[in-house]
Amino acid sequence: MFNKSGSVEVVTKKTVKNFLKYVKRDLYDNSIFHRSVPGFVLQGGGFLAPDLPTNEGGPPERITPFKMIKNQPGNSNLRGTIAMAKQAGDPDSATSQWFVNLVDNFPLDEQNEGFTVFGKVLGQGMEIIDQLSSANIYNFGGAFSQLPLWQLEEVDDGTAVITPEDFLIVASAEKLKTKKQPFLLNVESSDESLVEVRVTKKQQIKIKASDEASELAEITFEAISFVDGSVDVDSFDVVIGAPAQTLAKGSPAQRRRKPVDVFVGAGSFDAPYYRFFDSDGDEIENFKIKVKKKFHFHRLDGAETHPFYISDSGYNSSASDSLKVKGDGGETDGITGSDVLKFRVRKSDRKEFKQSGELFYFCTSHPSMIGSFSIKGQKSIQPLEPVQEAVMEPVTSDPVGNDFSAYYRIAMDPTDQLPLI
Numbered sequence: 001m002f003n004k005s006g007s008v009e010v011v012t013k014k015t016v017k018n019f020l021k022y023v024k025r026d027l028y029d030n031s032i033f034h035r036s037v038p039g040f041v042l043q044g045g046g047f048l049a050p051d052l053p054t055n056e057g058g059p060p061e062r063i064t065p066f067k068m069i070k071n072q073p074g075n076s077n078l079r080g081t082i083a084m085a086k087q088a089g090d091p092d093s094a095t096s097q098w099f100v101n102l103v104d105n106f107p108l109d110e111q112n113e114g115f116t117v118f119g120k121v122l123g124q125g126m127e128i129i130d131q132l133s134s135a136n137i138y139n140f141g142g143a144f145s146q147l148p149l150w151q152l153e154e155v156d157d158g159t160a161v162i163t164p165e166d167f168l169i170v171a172s173a174e175k176l177k178t179k180k181q182p183f184l185l186n187v188e189s190s191d192e193s194l195v196e197v198r199v200t201k202k203q204q205i206k207i208k209a210s211d212e213a214s215e216l217a218e219i220t221f222e223a224i225s226f227v228d229g230s231v232d233v234d235s236f237d238v239v240i241g242a243p244a245q246t247l248a249k250g251s252p253a254q255r256r257r258k259p260v261d262v263f264v265g266a267g268s269f270d271a272p273y274y275r276f277f278d279s280d281g282d283e284i285e286n287f288k289i290k291v292k293k294k295f296h297f298h299r300l301d302g303a304e305t306h307p308f309y310i311s312d313s314g315y316n317s318s319a320s321d322s323l324k325v326k327g328d329g330g331e332t333d334g335i336t337g338s339d340v341l342k343f344r345v346r347k348s349d350r351k352e353f354k355q356s357g358e359l360f361y362f363c364t365s366h367p368s369m370i371g372s373f374s375i376k377g378q379k380s381i382q383p384l385e386p387v388q389e390a391v392m393e394p395v396t397s398d399p400v401g402n403d404f405s406a407y408y409r410i411a412m413d414p415t416d417q418l419p420l421i
Contacts, residue, residue: 002075003321005348010074014322015094016083018069020175022096024318027063028173031315033132034060035099036168042133042420043085043099046071046143049169054162055155059144065095075112080126082119100129132168174178183223190218190296195238209240216240218258234324234368236342237296259294259342262287264335267306273369274308274361287377291350296327297341306363307334307421310343311395313354314363315370322357334364356377 003006004017022028028045035043047060069084071091072384079082081101084094091113100121101108108115121129135148138160149166187205189197195217196208205221206403220235262284276284277300289295297308309329312321316332319325324346328339335341345353354377363369 002041002117005274008075008117010072011348012072012075012116014069015116015118016074018066018094019098021066022063023173023175024173027096028170030172032060033148033168034134034169035146035330036135036137036146037102037146038133038137039103040130041099041102041200042148043097044168045085045097047278049164049167051164053164053402054160059140060167063096067091068095072116072118073109074116077101077115077117078105079110080121080129081117082121083108083115086115088112102129135168151271185223187219187221187402190220192217194240195219207238209238220342234326236306236327259296259344260290261296261298263298263300264303264308265300266303267308267369269366269369272371273363274306274371286374288374290356290376291357294342294344297335297343299336299339300339304336306336306369307336307365308361309341309364310359310361310373312357312359315367316364322346322353323359329364332364332395334362342383 001014001019002011003013021043030049031042031044032044032047032049034047035041045063048063050060066192069092071086071094073091075081080103082098083101085097085099087093089112094116100334102118132148135150136152137145138149138162139145140147148168149162150168151166153161153163153166155161168400183203185199185203185205187197187199188201194215195196197219198206205219207219210300217238217240218235218240220233223232237279262277263277263279265277276287278284281300295404296309297309307329309331311317311331313320323342323343323346325343327335327342328334329335329341345357349357354375356380357375359373359375361371361373381393
């Protein structure tokens with residue numbers, strides 16, 4: 001995915017965020033490739049495979065799209081890249097549908113103000129894509145005028161029946177967790193006499209601390225991607241022999257380079273739901289987030305009640321790529337006791353976040369306990385109201401008006417084709 005600086009010429013964060021929204025909500029699971037043009041593109045993300053044969057359950061169901069997104073052209077449509085499909089004559093009309101470039105499609109860099117390339121197929125993945133694009137293609141009209149199928153069953157009256165297994169299906173889509181991604185890890189300690197650190201063969205960090213010390217050491221690690229060569233650097237503190245709240249005070253030199261330690265109170269059902277304290281135990285009045293600072297959130301006196309977490313996406317939602325949120329806990333299981341939550345705004349996103357970003361804090365066990373931090377230097381924005389448990393209502397998709405009894409097999413000519421919705 002082209003959502004990090006250094007991975008590609010034009011970073012496409014908003015497009016990647018839109019794509020991952022469909023992935024996170026499992027909307028691409030059991031979806032189909034509904035358009036195949038050999039020597040051009042293989043397109044999907046628009047429809048779900050039916051559970052029954054077409055003569056019993058009708059055509060594939062359309063994926064209900066989110067709102068259209070703004071075009072982010074600039075990366076070339078080379079073989080193996082993934083780009084967003086859109087409506088003819090409307091560059092900002094992409095929603096859920098995407099395609100894989102089977103060849104170098106340079107004309108798509110200019111047509112319709114350019115097609116947004118936001119990712120690429122990794123490793124030997126194009127061998128699978130090429131196999132998928134070798135399936136026979138049939139014309140059932142409308143959105144399925146270039147439908148690839150593994151096979152097609154003809155019945156006695158000359159019509160066709162498509163079973164669910166005949167479609168080219170994306171069984172599931174998921175975002176790989178960091179530990180599953182190929183990378184090289186380097187690590188070092190600010191004081192080897194206090195804390196020794198090394199990386200194991202399984203890319204795990206092993207720490208050995210001195211038995212006769214009461215201090216704080218900073219561990220810095222560097223991760224280098226084997227996929228695109230991008231480098232990510234971060235650090236964390238190791239506290240030895242004393243409570244974190246005591247060592248957080250540190251020396252003046254330590255305080256200048258250390259993150260801001262914030263201690264979160266026990267929490268209550270009354271607004272503002274949580275109170276925040278410094279390392280001296282004094283309550284922080286008018287607490288604001290500074291986008292250039294790193295923050296470490298601890299629980300005051302090891303509070304075990306009302307698990308605490310933060311996000312810029314709302315209640316029980318994972319943070320966007322604009323933030324680096326690490327440490328203990330998660331969006332559905334906040335920090336308690338001795339847990340530590342680490343947060344900072346990525347350098348490339350600080351200006352935008354300072355202008356219009358939002359950072360929410362909430363209790364992961366009670367949806368009514370949600371508030372927002374003020375961002376230093378930001379004009380006031382509408383605060384988020386407490387929310388109730390979300391209730392999803394069933395939505396009826398518009399029927400796809402295609403007759404799956406009438407068809408003919410076609411051989412496609414890629415000339416003058418466009419990856420349209």
